[in-house]
Amino acid sequence: MAAKKTASKKSPRKRDMDGVMALDLPFAPRTPAVEAYFAKCDEKIGFVPNVLLSYAHDMGKLDAFANFYNDLMLGPSGLSKLDRELIAVAVSSENKCFYCLTAHGEAVRRLSGDPSLGEKIVMNYRAADLGPRERAMLDFSVKMTKESYAIEEADRAQLREAGFSERDIWDIAAVAGFFNMSNRVASAVDMRPNPEYHASAR
Numbered sequence: 001m002a003a004k005k006t007a008s009k010k011s012p013r014k015r016d017m018d019g020v021m022a023l024d025l026p027f028a029p030r031t032p033a034v035e036a037y038f039a040k041c042d043e044k045i046g047f048v049p050n051v052l053l054s055y056a057h058d059m060g061k062l063d064a065f066a067n068f069y070n071d072l073m074l075g076p077s078g079l080s081k082l083d084r085e086l087i088a089v090a091v092s093s094e095n096k097c098f099y100c101l102t103a104h105g106e107a108v109r110r111l112s113g114d115p116s117l118g119e120k121i122v123m124n125y126r127a128a129d130l131g132p133r134e135r136a137m138l139d140f141s142v143k144m145t146k147e148s149y150a151i152e153e154a155d156r157a158q159l160r161e162a163g164f165s166e167r168d169i170w171d172i173a174a175v176a177g178f179f180n181m182s183n184r185v186a187s188a189v190d191m192r193p194n195p196e197y198h199a200s201a202r
Contacts (some may be wrong), residue, residue, distance in 0.1 A: 105118050
């Protein structure tokens with residue numbers, strides 16, 4: 001009786017984007033500036049965020065994304081870093097973006113020192129104990145997300161009444177708009193958050 005041939009088990013091919021996203025795109029050669037940027041990430045937070053690695057198939061696209069993100073989220077603004085992270089999470093909650101809810105939910109927990117606030121904004125910002133200023137900011141951001149065509153002067157007037165300047169209103173709109181874009185890209189390519197985000201600041 002002939003012995004059965006057993007199929008040889010090949011280990012799955014290692015992809016550059018394994019654990020980062022679903023698309024099989026190879027990493028592009030890193031420029032010295034990107035090498036320095038990734039080294040700074042490692043030094044400051046202990047890892048390179050997967051959102052950056054997902055763009056690392058194209059150095060030009062990575063530069064454009066990182067520069068815009070850093071300007072919006074870290075640049076000079078009448079909005080605090082926490083304000084901007086609150087917008088990121090409220091918008092991402094409406095869009096059900098797993099990556100951004102995980103990564104920016106961690107940022108809200110860390111910057112606020114309040115894990116409960118981070119969880120409430122992830123689930124439903126209306127359940128959080130927010131002041132009138134933050135509530136107006138998130139109401140506007142969520143309306144932008146759900147029905148931007150319906151925004152009228154009355155919506156901008158509510159932000160002014162809550163204490164926001166004209167430049168602040170621009171920044172609120174820019175941050176909300178950016179995360180609506182990045183949420184959709186992250187979901188479309190199944191971008192996966194770094195495991196470190198889940199346990200941090202709890």
